Amino acid sequence: MSVDYSHIAEEAKTQIASCQDGEALEVLRVKYLGRKGMVQDLMAKIPALAPEERRAFGAGVNNLKNNLADLFAQREATLNNSAVLFRGAGMDRTLPGKKPLLGKLHPLTQVQSEICEVFGRLGFKVFFGPELETEFNNFEALNIPLDHPSRDAFDTFYVSQPHSNSLKTTERLLLRSHTSPAQIRAMKICKPPLAMIVPGRVYRPDAVDASHSFMFHQVEGFAVGEDIRFSDLKGVLIAFVQEMFGAKTKMRFRPSFFPFTEPSAEVDISCFICAGAGCSVCKKSGWLEILGCGMIHPHVLRSAGHDPSRWRGFAFGMGVERIAMLKFGINDIRLFFENDLRFLEQF
Amino acid sequence: MKASYSWIREFVDIKMSPQKLGDALSMAGLSVASLEEIDGDFVYDIEVTSNRPDWLSIRGIAREVAAIAGAKLKKEAVRKTHRPKNRAQDRLSIRIDDKKGCSLYCGNLIVGVKVGPSPEWLKKRLLVLGLRPVNSVVDITNYCLMEYGQPLHAFDLDRIPQASLIVRRARSGEKIVLIDGLEKALSPQVLVIADSDRPIAAAGLMGGQATEVNAQTKNVLLESACFDPVTVRHGTRVLGVVSDSSYRFERGVDLVGVKEAMARATEMICELCNGTLVVSKQAGAGKAGNKRKITVSLKEVRDVLSIDISTLQAKGILEKLGFGTRLKAKDILEVIVPSFRKDVKIPEDLTEEIARIYGYDRIPLTAPSIKPFSFAASQTQLCEFRLKGLLAGMGLKEIITYSLGSDEDYRKTSLEVAADAYALENPLSQDYRILRTTVLPGLLAGVAFNINHNNKNGEVFEISRVYTKNNEEIRLGIALFGSRRAAWLKESCVYTLFDLKGILEALLDEFQVSAYVLKDASDWKFALVGTACHVLVNDQIIARFGQVSEEVKRNWGIKAKEDIFVAEVLVDILAASALSKKTFHGIATTPSIVRDISMLVPDSVSFSRIEELIGEKARGYVQRLALAERYQGIEVPKAHSGLTLSIEYSAGQRTLTDEEINPVHQRVLDSLSEELGLKLR
Structure with missing residues (x-):
């Protein structure tokens, strides 16, 4: 013998939902869950079942009982709220509040500020360099020689000089292709020891598509002292990634090459989307590449007028768009610069 | 750079799985972008940084693998060194006119070559790496390019008059049809290989179609040279041509490798294509110069990396990577840089080498001591x-x-x-x-x-x-x-x-x-x-x-x-x-007096004029002047508006009385109607 009771749940659900007051709800409750109710009737059928069916049937009916009890409780709460408290005496406090209009900072500003704040707490000070840079600061001072393939990674917009300009330089001007030239400027203005963080716009002649933009943002950081070590760089960056991406974030350093650091490293963090299990964002590797770093190359210290036998430093740089895209799940870099309010209001 | 697992293993005996090897390569700086199984082999796509042209070859990668795995590197690829026969009838002349553009040019003349399809094993090696087999001679040059990272080029000797080559700058107006079939206009910025009257190859970029090796070719002139990186780079820009060869020349090839790759390719052509080496010529000094020596302090290395590496361990790493070492004093190592590592110039470069192989992941996390410094944002x-x-x-x-x-x-x-x-x-x-x-x-x-x-x-x-x-x-x-x-x-x-x-x-x-x-x-x-x-x-x-x-x-x-x-x-x-300083002005303890004025204002009188006048007539008393209301409509005549102003008078710390303010307010009212002609309501 088998007993089908699936219709009971459906029926009860409809009736409970359409119930408009407490009394009617109580009548329904007795009908289903009372001592002589329908659920109890089902229970009474257990002894008549084949022994192997009893266990599953009992569990099913018990489940039904619990579900119905939940439905009654929910409906009761709803009826209490709307009818008794808000529809009777006093004001209808379910009317929407008059929300003051809140503005929004651009998601890139939010991420950039967060990065700067984290490093601020670690003792770094914010410095800004110009976007219109000299070729020397953007390249030669950073150990990127002319006519070297290492320049390929830094395709650059060159800027023609208007007839009169206050820079009074005969040097070729360009739109900086990275924030690293700010290292040179900062170290010329401020003698070591120092620790700076430089946020700003940078430019590279990349055709615009979902993952490229000719204008984007970077944050550069560097510290120079008499006893700065490579291990300090790891220490500072683990503090940063765990504040930025969560305390469980893992970090790894991979050897890499940048002309302005030696040794150099690429930094990956454990993918916070799949927690390292492998997903499309981390290309199934479990790791996300987020920044490049290393010990400041002696050539760079010398370019800024400091003796590399006395001073040592580390430097790192990251792309703000990339971090914002990862953090917020944004899949198209162009969204940042279209300025659609329906985009901006989500952050 | 693509490299296959089986080819790498030809040079280094490792037991690591292809996957494990990929991870190990990435963690040593040879960033593996993808690992694919192709035709029973495993192919790594490695992102090689621009400082490491030596990694643009299977042997270079194998050298790295040996260091990572602590395995032995098998050195010899060339089994039989072929010596030229130097017969009287064979002629080859090479002249370098631009010594800056080309420091070494080697030419091997191999005769009696039978050009045909390559053997299957050779084709497969190339195919898994994504290279298209062409014919045995061309395939061999590509094979050696991958194995040694040294670009080679084979000319059909019979299409070069008098077998005479000149390495020179192109002349304005000269043209060449390259192997890819495109005609390019040359300029003096481009280095070329020319016969007695015309360019036959864009040096380091691509050969010319006219002297290309094909199935009919009998005699081959094999080129292995060292072209100047900057010259080649300019050439790629001027001609808009980038090739596997130019990519390597731009980054710098190893002078020692020029001859090694030549020997290997010659051996293969002789064996696989039945050729005979008859002349071997060289132009240019091709001297690598003295090997660079760098003195590195292991104390400094340990300090900057915060690791406790022994002298023996550090020496071992460097030697596996091909560096010579000599302990000069306690913790002071003199390192001799091999010719294929032009990127290593300063002690910091060696610190990276040691750290890389030791393992970046084994370097501890420490906190920097950032001393106070003064710097103010603008x-x-x-x-x-x-x-x-x-x-x-x-x-x-x-x-x-x-x-x-x-x-x-x-x-x-x-x-x-x-x-x-x-x-x-x-x-x-x-x-x-x-x-x-x-x-x-x-x-x-x-x-x-x-x-x-x-x-x-x-x-x-x-x-x-x-x-x-x-x-x-x-x-x-x-x-x-x-x-x-x-x-x-x-x-x-x-x-x-x-x-x-x-x-x-x-x-x-x-x-x-x-x-x-x-x-x-x-x-x-x-x-x-x-x-x-x-x-x-x-x-x-x-x-x-x-x-x-x-x-x-x-x-x-x-x-x-x-x-x-x-x-x-x-x-x-x-x-x-802006005033950056904020100053507390106290809170008025004496009550102020508020008076409202309603008036009809013609459009010719600006609000600022009214504001000014009130300020002037009630100087010292006006604490706040606010526009309470402005209205236009049926009860207001055209080109007029009704304004209601609210003026808050105070006398600072004195208590202001009606007696004191009344005459002042009256003065305001009078002047508004008399001086500005406003109608007050």
Whole structure:
């Protein structure tokens, strides 16, 4: 013998939902869950079942009982709220509040500020360099020689000089292709020891598509002292990634090459989307590449007028768009610069 | 650079799985972008950084694998060294005219070659790496290119008159058809290999079609050379040609490898194509010079890496990578750099080598001792942060628009492109050519995008740089359009010019800039007639604002009828005019007296005139003057408006009495009606 009771749940659900007051709800409750109710009737059928069916049937009916009890409780709460408290005496406090209009900072500003704040707490000070840079600061001072393939990674917009300009330089001007030239400027203005963080716009002649933009943002950081070590760089960056991406974030350093650091490293963090299990964002590797770093190359210290036998430093740089895209799940870099309010209001 | 597992294992005996090896390579700096199983082999796609041309070869990668795995590197690839027969009838002459462009040129003359398809094993080696087999001779040059990282080229000797080669700069007007079939015009920037009268190859880039090896070729001239990286780089730019060869020459080839690869390719051609080496010629010194020696302090290495590596361990790593070492004193190592490691120049480079193989992941985490230092951000920068917070607090959304714009953007905005504007020499397109001198076009682009995407109401701002002859300035742009989001029960919130002006006033108040004056800016074509205004502080423009003209709206493709109000603030001037110090002025303990005045004002009298007059007549008493109401309508005559002002009088710390203020207020009333002819109600 088998007993089908699936219709009971459906029926009860409809009736409970359409119930408009407490009394009617109580009548329904007795009908289903009372001592002589329908659920109890089902229970009474257990002894008549084949022994192997009893266990599953009992569990099913018990489940039904619990579900119905939940439905009654929910409906009761709803009826209490709307009818008794808000529809009777006093004001209808379910009317929407008059929300003051809140503005929004651009998601890139939010991420950039967060990065700067984290490093601020670690003792770094914010410095800004110009976007219109000299070729020397953007390249030669950073150990990127002319006519070297290492320049390929830094395709650059060159800027023609208007007839009169206050820079009074005969040097070729360009739109900086990275924030690293700010290292040179900062170290010329401020003698070591120092620790700076430089946020700003940078430019590279990349055709615009979902993952490229000719204008984007970077944050550069560097510290120079008499006893700065490579291990300090790891220490500072683990503090940063765990504040930025969560305390469980893992970090790894991979050897890499940048002309302005030696040794150099690429930094990956454990993918916070799949927690390292492998997903499309981390290309199934479990790791996300987020920044490049290393010990400041002696050539760079010398370019800024400091003796590399006395001073040592580390430097790192990251792309703000990339971090914002990862953090917020944004899949198209162009969204940042279209300025659609329906985009901006989500952050 | 693609490399296959089986080929690597030909040079180093490792037991690591292909997957494990891939991870190990990545963690040593040979970033593996992908690992694919192809035809029973495993192929790594390795992103080789520009400092490591030695990794652009299977042998170079194998050397690295040996160091990582602590395995032995098998050195010999060439089994049989072929010596030229030097027969009397064979002739080959090589001359280098441009010694800077080419430091070494080796030519091997191999005769009696049978060109055909390569054996299957060779084809497969190339195919898994994505190289297309052509014929046995060409395949062998490609094979050796991959194995040694040394580009080789084979000419059909019978198509070179007198077998005489000259390495020289191309002459203007000379042309060549390259192997890919494209004709290229040459210039003296391009280094070529020429026969007695014409170029037959673009040196280091690509061979010419006329001397290409094909199935009919009998005699081969094999080239292995060292071309100057910068010269080759210029060549790629001038001709628009990038090849596996140019890629390696640009990064620098190893002089020792020039001869090794030549020996290997010669051996293969002799064996696989039945050739006989008859002449071996060399031009150029081709001396690698003295090997570079670097003295490195292991104490320094341990200190900067915070690791406790033994001298023996450090020596072991360097030697496995091909460096020679000699312990000069305790912890002082003299390192001899091999010819294939031109990137290693300073002790720090060796620190990286040691750290890389030791394992970056084994370096501990430490906290730096950042000593206090003094550095203050500029006022403008502080101002920028504050402004962003204030404006977001007022409900505005921050936008970021491109710093680059077009002449067309300015035309659409009815603005002139400033004569001193900077422009790009190499723009991506004319749309992004000019470094902006104002944020207005960007702001309008943002507004237009929104209105045209059915976001008809909004309030936005941008703070960013503009580039003028004074270098970089920070500007704030504000735009209000349509109406403010209405809360229920609220009447119209359609934006007006005064919403915008109010925001500016609030900002000026917050920065304690009180001495500002307004000046009509009718010459500002961008704005609707009669709405534009400059705000001046000490005769300097600090801001301008107005309503966007219909024409400008049309130009930007905005068809919606909603009004747009726009302001631009010169943040540097705001920062310079701001009072950074805030001072507490006490709280008045004496009561003030409030008097309201209602009056009918003709359009010819401005509010500021009334304000001024009241200030003058009640000098010392006016604490606050507020416009309580302004109305126009049926009960107000044309070209007039009804104003109700609320004046709060006080006498500072004295108690102000009616007796004292009455005559003052009367003076105000009298002057309003007598001097300005206003009708008081």
